[in-house]
Amino acid sequence: xxxxxxxxxKIVPITGAGACAQAMRQINPDVVAxxxxxxxxxxxxxxxxxxxxxxxxxxxVTVESEHSAMSACIGASGAGGRVMTATSSAGMAYMWELLxxxxxxxxxVLMSLVNRALTGPINIHCDHSDSMGARDSGWIQLYSExxxxxxxxxxxxxxxxxHEDVRLPxxxxxxGFIISHxxxxxxxxxxxxxxxxxxxxxxxxxVLDTDHPVTWGALDLQDYYIEHKRGQEQGMRNALRVxxxxxxxxxxTFGRSYGLFEEYLLDDAEIVLVAIGSVAGExxxxxxxxRTKGEKVGLLKxxxxxxxxxxxxxxxxxxxxxVTVLDRSASFGAHGPLFTEISTAVYGYxxxxxxxxxHTYGLGGRELTMRHIEHVIAESRICLDKGxxxxxxxxxxxxxxDKS
Amino acid sequence: MTTLKNWQELALGGxxxxxxxxxxxxxxxxxxxxxxxxxxxxxxxxxxWEFCPEDAIKLEDGRDxxxxxxxxxxxxxxxxxxxxxxxxxxxPVNKEGKVQALEFVxxxx
Numbered sequence: 107x108x109x110x111x112x113x114x115x116k117i118v119p120i121t122g123a124g125a126c127a128q129a130m131r132q133i134n135p136d137v138v139a140x141x142x143x144x145x146x147x148x149x150x151x152x153x154x155x156x157x158x159x160x161x162x163x164x165x166x167v168t169v170e171s172e173h174s175a176m177s178a179c180i181g182a183s184g185a186g187g188r189v190m191t192a193t194s195s196a197g198m199a200y201m202w203e204l205l206x207x208x209x210x211x212x213x214x215v216l217m218s219l220v221n222r223a224l225t226g227p228i229n230i231h232c233d234h235s236d237s238m239g240a241r242d243s244g245w246i247q248l249y250s251e252x253x254x255x256x257x258x259x260x261x262x263x264x265x266x267x268x269h270e271d272v273r274l275p276x277x278x279x280x281x282g283f284i285i286s287h288x289x290x291x292x293x294x295x296x297x298x299x300x301x302x303x304x305x306x307x308x309x310x311x312x313v314l315d316t317d318h319p320v321t322w323g324a325l326d327l328q329d330y331y332i333e334h335k336r337g338q339e340q341g342m343r344n345a346l347r348v349x350x351x352x353x354x355x356x357x358x359t360f361g362r363s364y365g366l367f368e369e370y371l372l373d374d375a376e377i378v379l380v381a382i383g384s385v386a387g388e389x390x391x392x393x394x395x396x397r398t399k400g401e402k403v404g405l406l407k408x409x410x411x412x413x414x415x416x417x418x419x420x421x422x423x424x425x426x427x428x429v430t431v432l433d434r435s436a437s438f439g440a441h442g443p444l445f446t447e448i449s450t451a452v453y454g455y456x457x458x459x460x461x462x463x464x465h466t467y468g469l470g471g472r473e474l475t476m477r478h479i480e481h482v483i484a485e486s487r488i489c490l491d492k493g494x495x496x497x498x499x500x501x502x503x504x505x506x507x508d509k510s
Numbered sequence: 511m512t513t514l515k516n517w518q519e520l521a522l523g524g525x526x527x528x529x530x531x532x533x534x535x536x537x538x539x540x541x542x543x544x545x546x547x548x549x550x551x552x553x554x555x556x557x558x559w560e561f562c563p564e565d566a567i568k569l570e571d572g573r574d575x576x577x578x579x580x581x582x583x584x585x586x587x588x589x590x591x592x593x594x595x596x597x598x599x600x601x602p603v604n605k606e607g608k609v610q611a612l613e614f615v616x617x618x619x
Binding site: 210211212213273310311318319320321322323324326329330333334336337338340341 | 514515516517518520521522523524525526527529531532
């Protein structure tokens with residue numbers, strides 16, 4: 107399948123990476139600059155085929171590194187184009203300084219990020235260390251549970267990132283291999299419908315508008331730097347609203363609805379698991395099983411990690427008695443980034459005082475099976491009954507040598 | 511003293527919408543040494559004007575020895591001169607070493 111022009115959506119078996127490449131084809135960006143890296147390779151590979159076969163009008167810039175890829179993206183975006191890239195792990199780490207440049211220059215570059223562990227030791231499998239490390243770079247981060255979500259998020263990405271109240275780069279994250287390389291059936295929308303939904307790109311003071319010469323990237327010192335950063339922060343705050351608006355329109359157009367996060371059986375849940383990405387699928391399965399046994403357990407699955415919807419999450423966790431947070435990245439010497447955000451949401455925004463328990467799991471692709479998740483929920487129940495977390499706080503899951 | 515703007519009034523991403531606005535920035539405040547032109551020794555080769563990174567060497571209309579119209583070095587403009595000394599170093603009269611067409615002196619604050 108190379109195009110979808112029947113006017114109707116189609117159910118297709120496709121990998122997460124393949125689905126994102128299809129979204130990129132349908133978006134038809136002006137410029138793509140990318141350097142292939144496992145496990146995001148298929149996105150770039152498929153897309154370069156679309157370019158070679160004339161299915162897109164994109165200028166595809168083959169660069170010698172990710173540093174150059176992001177530099178080219180920023181330049182092309184500043185010139186007035188809609189720009190996309192894809193990468194993983196060390197590739198995004200090599201883009202590091204440019205991630206900040208893209209965000210602070212308010213260039214809405216779109217990235218399809220396939221989450222992979224950072225070296226070392228060298229590992230190509232999934233964890234969230236790459237994107238979690240970049241959480242302060244100023245990029246909007248949307249996470250995906252499966253192929254469909256990765257595709258849908260990317261279709262929504264341009265309208266969120268390019269919104270005049272936002273104007274920030276955006277990365278759509280999917281779990282390396284688990285999503286990127288697994289074939290699932292999902293609904294691919296019609297080319298024209300996606301094109302109509304995404305709409306035209308509106309450049310902001312592009313440098314190629316030579317009738318109105320402008321300067322991008324000038325020196326900015328003590329007198330204005332912080333005002334520009336404050337404006338950048340406002341773009342992020344506005345993104346909370348814009349993500350919801352675009353998602354609502356997406357639901358109206360394509361029938362799948364997304365919020366800032368997903369609530370799974372939260373209404374009466376005493377035990378709430380909080381997680382990001384593909385593991386949510388297993389958690390839901392376990393919850394369904396335990397619910398038949400009467401355990402009041404639910405899941406809060408993060409979609410938007412930046413901006414982080416503190417107040418909204420605090421409301422959603424208002425009835426929880428223990429919140430167990432699963433981080434798929436480590437902040438060495440500290441708790442995981444999701445744990446600290448959830449703690450801030452719960453304790454900074456409401457007077458509800460549930461127990462909060464944090465675990466790290468899945469680094470470098472280590473599996474977290476349904477049995478492990480059952481165990482986490484059982485241990486959460488014990489903590490809740492005792493009324494204290496005890497020595498389980500910060501425990502790593504499924505690590506040989508630790509009892510978890 | 512210009513009034514500084516609030517963040518809400520700024521264009522996004524620090525983009526500067528006014529062409530040539532760099533001229534408003536006083537790089538002269540960085541200076542610790544300053545070049546001084548000695549017009550009696552200057553041969554008006556314009557090397558200093560060519561090398562100056564801040565466009566701080568100001569020229570004026572004049573005539574050469576044969577009476578042809580040409581540009582002559584007028585003065586250093588100290589609002590922009592940051593005292594890098596490139597003009598002093600590149601001056602061919604200075605290089606010859608007998609006299610100095612451009613002197614480099616400590617800038618008294």
